[in-house]
Amino acid sequence: MKNIVLFASGSGSNVENIAHYFKSNPDVTISAVLSNKKDAMVLERCNRLNISSLYFNRSSFYEKDLVRKILRTLNPDLIVLAGFLWKMPRNLIQDFPDKIINIHPALLPKYGGKGMYGNRVHQAVKENREVETGITIHFVNENYDEGAIIYQAKTTISPEDTVQSIASRVQALEYKYFPKIIEKLLNEG
DSSP states (O other): OEEEEEEESSOOHHHHHHHHHHTTOTTEEEEEEEESOTTOHHHHHHHHHTOOEEEOOHIIIIISSHHHHHHHHHOOSEEEESSOOSOOOHHHHHHSTTOEEEEESSOTTTTOSTTOOHHHHHHHHHHTTOSEEEEEEEEOOSSTTOSOEEEEEEEEOOTTOOHHHHHHHHHHHHHHHHHHHHHHHHHHO
16 A cells, blocks of 8 residues: 655645545555645545545744654655645655655746745746746755656647636646656656
């Protein structure tokens, strides 16, 4: 049995998509979803999906060992950041080498780094008149969006596109490819 732990800060649409993808796979379980926002919609989704979830604050993540102890107890085969906005602490990266992945809504190395998430990314892509954008799934290291790239998928952009239409196409790529790459990594591990 392969065990996944997900981290999310927002609505949790990727969490729900991943949960649906693995629902009928008896070899994969989502043991928990952890969130740094106590009012995040992802926690409501977890209740509806019958997935264990936990809220943690900044202190328990960066200063105390609470989240680290929880992860050690859960012993995940893969930690998946699905819209999680905080930088992972060094001790977690060291405890779970090459087991923490993230999805970014752009073609890294462009439009990555602190503060580049969600519509901020799509707005920057549009303002710079890019002709394509996409998603990047990458390993997590100690810097925002700089870990080794695992997979990228692209979509074209036209001048008529809005931030919302770009976001919609990028989200479609996330939904299509993120669970498949997670499954591939679990099968390789």
